[in-house]
Amino acid sequence: MIQMKNVYKKYPNGIVALNGLNVEIAQGEFVYIVGPSGAGKSTFIKMMYREERPSSGQMLVDGKDIAKLKNRKVPFLRRDIGVVFQDFKLLPRLNVYENVAFALEVIEEKPQIIKERVMEVLDMVGLKHKAKMFPRELSGGEQQRVSIARSIVNTPKIMIADEPTGNLDPDTSWDIMNLFEQINSTGTTIIMATHNREIVNKLRHRVIAIEGGLIVRDAAGGDYGYED
Amino acid sequence: MSETQPEVITAMKIRTFGRHIKESLKSLGRNGWMTFASVSAVTVTLLLVGVFVMIMMNLNKVADDLENDVEIKVFVSLDAEEEEIAELEEEISGLDGVESADFSTKEEELTDLVLDFGEELSLFEQSNPLFDVFYVKATEPQQTETVATEIAALEYIEDVEYGEGKIEKLFNFLNAGRNVGLILILALLFTAMFLISNTIRITIVARRTEIEIMKLVGATNWFVRVPFILEGMWLGILGSIIPIGLVVLLYQKITEFAQPRLSGELFQLLEFSPFIYQVSALILAMGVFIGIWGSFMSIRKFLRV
Ligand SMILES: Nc1ncnc2c1ncn2[C@@H]1O[C@H](COP(=O)(O)OP(=O)(O)OP(=O)(O)O)[C@@H](O)[C@H]1O
Ligand SMILES: [Mg+2]
Numbered sequence: 393m394i395q396m397k398n399v400y401k402k403y404p405n406g407i408v409a410l411n412g413l414n415v416e417i418a419q420g421e422f423v424y425i426v427g428p429s430g431a432g433k434s435t436f437i438k439m440m441y442r443e444e445r446p447s448s449g450q451m452l453v454d455g456k457d458i459a460k461l462k463n464r465k466v467p468f469l470r471r472d473i474g475v476v477f478q479d480f481k482l483l484p485r486l487n488v489y490e491n492v493a494f495a496l497e498v499i500e501e502k503p504q505i506i507k508e509r510v511m512e513v514l515d516m517v518g519l520k521h522k523a524k525m526f527p528r529e530l531s532g533g534e535q536q537r538v539s540i541a542r543s544i545v546n547t548p549k550i551m552i553a554d555e556p557t558g559n560l561d562p563d564t565s566w567d568i569m570n571l572f573e574q575i576n577s578t579g580t581t582i583i584m585a586t587h588n589r590e591i592v593n594k595l596r597h598r599v600i601a602i603e604g605g606l607i608v609r610d611a612a613g614g615d616y617g618y619e620d
Numbered sequence: 621m622s623e624t625q626p627e628v629i630t631a632m633k634i635r636t637f638g639r640h641i642k643e644s645l646k647s648l649g650r651n652g653w654m655t656f657a658s659v660s661a662v663t664v665t666l667l668l669v670g671v672f673v674m675i676m677m678n679l680n681k682v683a684d685d686l687e688n689d690v691e692i693k694v695f696v697s698l699d700a701e702e703e704e705i706a707e708l709e710e711e712i713s714g715l716d717g718v719e720s721a722d723f724s725t726k727e728e729e730l731t732d733l734v735l736d737f738g739e740e741l742s743l744f745e746q747s748n749p750l751f752d753v754f755y756v757k758a759t760e761p762q763q764t765e766t767v768a769t770e771i772a773a774l775e776y777i778e779d780v781e782y783g784e785g786k787i788e789k790l791f792n793f794l795n796a797g798r799n800v801g802l803i804l805i806l807a808l809l810f811t812a813m814f815l816i817s818n819t820i821r822i823t824i825v826a827r828r829t830e831i832e833i834m835k836l837v838g839a840t841n842w843f844v845r846v847p848f849i850l851e852g853m854w855l856g857i858l859g860s861i862i863p864i865g866l867v868v869l870l871y872q873k874i875t876e877f878a879q880p881r882l883s884g885e886l887f888q889l890l891e892f893s894p895f896i897y898q899v900s901a902l903i904l905a906m907g908v909f910i911g912i913w914g915s916f917m918s919i920r921k922f923l924r925v
Binding site: 441463464467468469470471475481483494495497498499500503542543546 | 633635636639829830832836837838839843
């Protein structure tokens with residue numbers, strides 16, 4: 393369902409972040425993206441929801457080249473993709489419930505559906521009882537769970553996470569990984585860039601290693617393979 | 621997107637619009653001082669625009685009224701006898717662009733003068749110092765000068781007068797006034813738009829994460845944009861309230877004062893209604909326009925997808 397063909401990305405400042413990359417990811421897969429800092433992992437991930445466009449090559453989602461997608465169609469592409477970040481990106485003025493509901497409000501979902509879905513995902517991430525609390529009153533792991541709840545609330549087919557455990561301690565990181573496993577088990581594709589060796593080595597999935605903008609290793613159930 | 625029934629879509633749009641309005645109003649309050657600064661700038665700009673338009677439209681009206689009344693006064697030389705005067709009348713009436721030529725003897729002229737300036741002048745009745753006169757009207761006011769020159773070239777003409785360049789002066793004044801005013805107003809409009817776009821920019825910066833998330837979860841560009849456009853529009857509308865009030869009040873006073881004094885004169889001011897309503901609508905429209913345009917200027921830079 394996701395297919396990259398010779399994707400080459402040169403940023404306006406001249407840096408080549410992706411150097412003719414080829415890859416295929418099927419629906420329902422769980423994929424780790426690993427590699428040294430500056431290798432191009434985030435750039436790779438940003439291609440999938442059109443945060444960045446390839447300078448050349450094809451970026452196919454469901455057979456459609458999203459590099460050629462018209463700007464005004466991009467929002468509809470993104471409604472099928474959930475994104476989670478290292479820094480959570482929660483809105484400080486909104487409480488937990490409102491933060492999750494926000495994702496549905498801005499796509500003009502009906503109020504009853506919003507209410508149902510938000511309570512459903514808050515239950516899933518185990519934060520139903522903290523729905524009225526504000527982000528500053530939550531631990532890092534809880535905040536990340538809110539942001540995961542927000543990313544899956546509109547039932548996307550793909551979930552993309554850029555170092556989702558980067559700011560969390562090991563125990564909390566495992567909680568988050570359990571959630572990801574659970575989400576993946578419902579058929580959602582998960583693509584996750586990470587520097588967490590422990591997780592990659594213990595929770596085995598396909599590993600794609602990127603170095604200098606190229607895939608240097610792609611192994612089902614592979615290990616992390618770096619020393620840090 | 622799945623298909624939805626039309627009435628459902630409408631309900632959703634109304635709810636969304638309510639949300640946008642709420643957001644835009646909230647942010648007006650949150651930006652307190654910047655809101656005040658841009659509203660003040662819009663107020664000053666629109667007040668000047670209003671007064672300027674009021675003056676220029678009335679000067680135009682006055683010029684129009686006067687133009688329609690421009691006559692050429694042709695003084696017939698003293699050695700012209702009755703036949704020559706009759707010939708002259710035919711010649712003048714026969715000229716291109718002449719609408720009418722009315723003869724008035726020097727006796728009639730003196731009577732008019734006495735009527736205008738009083739009995740003291742009646743002592744001139746013994747030896748009338750005036751000339752016989754033709755009052756000539758051109759078909760088109762603009763032709764006045766050409767016609768006057770042609771008449772001056774005829775025989776038995778002592779002199780020709782046509783407002784002695786008053787009309788030209790009025791037109792020159794009108795044009796100069798218009799140009800100076802337009803430059804001033806453009807500069808002010810630019811300042812007001814700049815301030816509005818700065819206010820909106822502050823709003824946008826304050827809501828960066830929010831916008832980022834909106835875009836990530838698939839909000840359309842219009843959904844993101846509309847609250848900012850509305851905020852700009854409120855700034856413009858708020859800024860046009862005082863100018864409209866003042867312009868209406870001012871013109872009411874002016875017409876109250878001038879109308880009775882100008883009755884029967886050659887020129888009149890524009891009637892209070894509908895003129896002042898047109899000016900008010902113009903002020904409001906300009907306020908909305910600079911508000912929306914100002915916000916567009918800053919949104920464009922920030923919301924590139
Ligand atoms: N917006 C940008 N403009 C210019 N250059 C960029 C931009 N984003 C990334 N780069 C450059 O592209 C290269 C790849 O960056 P990228 O963020 O994809 O690396 P990464 O693998 O995610 O690194 P990390 O593990 O540190 O997150 C780097 O050299 C970076 O400096
Ligand atoms: Mg990165």
